[in-house]
Amino acid sequence: MQQVKNPASSIALRVATAMHQMGIDGLPRNYELVYEAYAGSNPELVREFIALGKNKTQEALDALGRKFLPHHHEDGILSRQNGQVRAEMSNFISLLNQEKVSLTDYGRLIGHASKAIMTEDIDHVELGHSIKALKAATEQRASQNSNVVRAVVDKTATLADLQREAEDAEATKFVDPLTGLASRRAFNNAVAKVYANPEMPVLCSMVIGEIDEFAKLPELMGPAVSERFLKQVAKVVEAVAGTEDLACRFDGGRFGILLYTSDQQEVNRIVDLVRSKLNTTVVNSGNGRALGQVPMSFGICFSQQAPNAFDFTSFTEKALAASKAAGGNTVTIYGASDYAPKDWLIYKKQPVGGF
Numbered sequence: 125m126q127q128v129k130n131p132a133s134s135i136a137l138r139v140a141t142a143m144h145q146m147g148i149d150g151l152p153r154n155y156e157l158v159y160e161a162y163a164g165s166n167p168e169l170v171r172e173f174i175a176l177g178k179n180k181t182q183e184a185l186d187a188l189g190r191k192f193l194p195h196h197h198e199d200g201i202l203s204r205q206n207g208q209v210r211a212e213m214s215n216f217i218s219l220l221n222q223e224k225v226s227l228t229d230y231g232r233l234i235g236h237a238s239k240a241i242m243t244e245d246i247d248h249v250e251l252g253h254s255i256k257a258l259k260a261a262t263e264q265r266a267s268q269n270s271n272v273v274r275a276v277v278d279k280t281a282t283l284a285d286l287q288r289e290a291e292d293a294e295a296t297k298f299v300d301p302l303t304g305l306a307s308r309r310a311f312n313n314a315v316a317k318v319y320a321n322p323e324m325p326v327l328c329s330m331v332i333g334e335i336d337e338f339a340k341l342p343e344l345m346g347p348a349v350s351e352r353f354l355k356q357v358a359k360v361v362e363a364v365a366g367t368e369d370l371a372c373r374f375d376g377g378r379f380g381i382l383l384y385t386s387d388q389q390e391v392n393r394i395v396d397l398v399r400s401k402l403n404t405t406v407v408n409s410g411n412g413r414a415l416g417q418v419p420m421s422f423g424i425c426f427s428q429q430a431p432n433a434f435d436f437t438s439f440t441e442k443a444l445a446a447s448k449a450a451g452g453n454t455v456t457i458y459g460a461s462d463y464a465p466k467d468w469l470i471y472k473k474q475p476v477g478g479f
Contacts, residue, residue: 148180332381338376423445
């Protein structure tokens, strides 16, 4: 199958050139931020990136990155948790040291009391004082033991909470909070594993779909209904992907599926199934007017068409861009006669409902 003459990897050169021209340090987090801005998949990110002006400071870039690419800015969370753990352990050690001193003092008192009691010529007054002091020290020791036990339980519970928080923070990196699907980061990790052996990549296919004119949905449907619709789309994508494949939500109305098959007919069937299941009528929550069906465009690429994970994703993104450029509600496979309206454009339909 013929590939396009100008592969989408050219965006890498554009990003590197732009970073050099703007004096942006070549940090991985900066590269991904600039890449996402140039790809244009997140209009809000693009607007805020442009608003930074020509001289973009690292502080401003990191602030933008924390908002749109939080997985690159985990140091603050880890530093805070490490600080808390160190503080708790320091307090715990201090508590044990205090307990050690207290036990030493108690042992010394027992020794003195025993010596006094064992003395043959001890008088009753001195014996009474020794027994009284030993009783008071024992009661104090019992009270301190109880406090130590409670303190140990509290410290252990605090450390367990910090561990759970760290585990939860780790898990959320790979989950889209709105839909519960895998996140873009989880998808990127899975795609990287496809090329773990560059000479023999796993035979699979990537599908990226985007709701056409997604930016209009909140206005037409209302924010709450728009979110419910995204969750509905996510359920469809997840159900169609199955347990062996990976479905994720990138951002906005963009979804990705990594299918562990390179059979074109099977990929054809799966994409068509997604489209048919989403063939529903959407109603405006404000006035009750039917908006019609919300169309979705798709781009597809097979792992054997791309030499690495970056190109695999870029080629799929370019196929999606071709679908949208063709008017939307279209499916395009990378390399299909330079995206001429054949073969994989057979699914094109006219948008309805004003989308």
